[in-house]
Amino acid sequence: MASKPNYYRFHDTKSLAQIEFSLPNDIKSDEDLLIEMTNNSLKINNKKGKLLMCGKLFRNIDPEESIIHVEGSKLFISLHKHTKEVWPVPIRSKLDDEIDAHSAWLLLNNIIRKGERKEAFQLLKTAADDIHLPSILTIIKSYFQGSIDFDLKEDKSKGFYYLKKYADFSLDKKYLYLTASCYENGDGTGIDFERASYYYQLAYKEGDIDSLFDLGLLYYKGGHNLDQDYNEAKRLWNISASTHKNTQALFNLGHMQMEGKGFNKDPVQGKKIMNFACEEDEEIGISQSLEEKIELEINPPLQEEQEREMETKMEREREREKKKSKKKKDITDKPFWKSKYFIIGVGSAVVCTVGTLIVLKNKRKRVIKKKKKFLFW
Known part of the structure; x- marks a missing residue:
């Protein structure tokens, strides 16, 4: 183009290439234009010879079938194609021109x-x-x-x-979902769960059923401008599981019931729901760590009782060790002649000696008595 128009538009079909652009105020009709058109070029001047538009066409046209007319302040050009194909662009203009x-x-x-x-x-x-x-x-x-x-x-x-x-x-559901995902994960923007929830809702409204699950996950996690709400997560995952047969949502509901989040705590029922979800979808599985956690949730009293018994046993053992240590310390600290063992030993020896002397004395008396009886009998 020779001059920069205020308005320019191009539309392409298989049979026509249509150009529309604004004209100077002094152009009122087709008669005010001088048009030169060949099968591969176009040039338009006003009657004073001022160039309004020119360019080389990328494909051949039929000048006789092409139509150029003025309507109001706009020029409409319909170039009739020889070939039934879409052109890359009808007229090559400079990059600084409006396009x-x-x-x-x-x-x-x-x-x-x-x-x-x-x-x-x-x-x-x-x-x-x-x-x-x-x-x-x-x-x-x-x-x-x-x-x-x-x-x-x-x-x-x-x-x-x-x-x-x-x-x-x-409002394409795929790109609404991607926008929400970027807000959720901070990909190219700051993390903002509130904005993410807005775009997940739009995506779901436009037919993306996976958005409902991700929306529930936002409310389950909470934070980043969005309040944590287990009841809302439960509501969304219920819809996702029942209406859209989302087994991951069903598994998550079982996990929530096991932990008592949004439900009355029921580890047994929660495990049943999770097992059912795993049976329905082979890609879902319960990890070893989660299995151990579930087992602890199902049998917490037994575990607590075992811990109490172990603690009591260890306490008794500590008391016994403490008493033994005290006895050893007492024996080590006192001189042997002051210890009770020395006193008991000496006492026993004295008792034994006295007892022996008494026995011997009594025996001597009996012997003497017998001798007397013998002598005087």
Whole structure:
């Protein structure tokens, strides 16, 4: 284009390429224009010879079948194609000229092939900022993964900006879910469970049933601008399990009942629900650590009694050891001649000696008595 118009739009079908752009105020009808058209070029001047538009066409057209007319302050050009194919773009314009989003999107593919990466990215950004959905999807992928085509490094924060833009405009359930997931995990943005819950709700409303499970998980965890709410998590997972047959949601409900979160605590019933979910879905399983935890939850009194008995036994053992240590200390600290063992030993020896003397004395008396009887009998 020779001059920068205030408005420019391109629309492409299999049989026509339609161009629409604004005209200077002095152009009122087709008669005020001088049009030169061939099968591969287009040039438009006003009657004073001032160039309004020119360019080379990427595909051949039929000038006789093409239509150009003025309507109000706009010029409408319908170029009739020879071939039944979509053009990359009808007219190649300079990058600093105004260009509509669709034209920019088509044009950048030709520029990429020529190796003009920075110019191609400028066209892509122009189209994306003008809410051209295919361009937004391309720029999202380019920012999140980096792009050789556009000589672009990974920048997840910018990628998230366009992801949210696409989700807000298109209400596509897939991209609403991805936006919510980014808010939940802090991927390209700050962690914000409140915003994540908003986009999960939108995604579910648009038909993404997995969003309901993830929404329940947000309320179960809580934090990051969202209050923890076990009852809400229970409600959402109940819907997910009963309506959408989500076995993971069913497993989580069993786990909640086992721990008494949102339910009256019932480890036995909770385990039954978890086992049923595992039978329905082979990908779900109960880990060894969880099995041990469930066992402790089911039999807590027995475990506590064993611990009490063990503690009592250890206490008695400590008391016995303490008494033994005290006895040894007493024996070690006193002189032997003062100890009770010495006194008892001496006492026993005295008693034995006295007893022996008494016995001998009595025996002597009996012997003497017998002798007397013998002598005087």
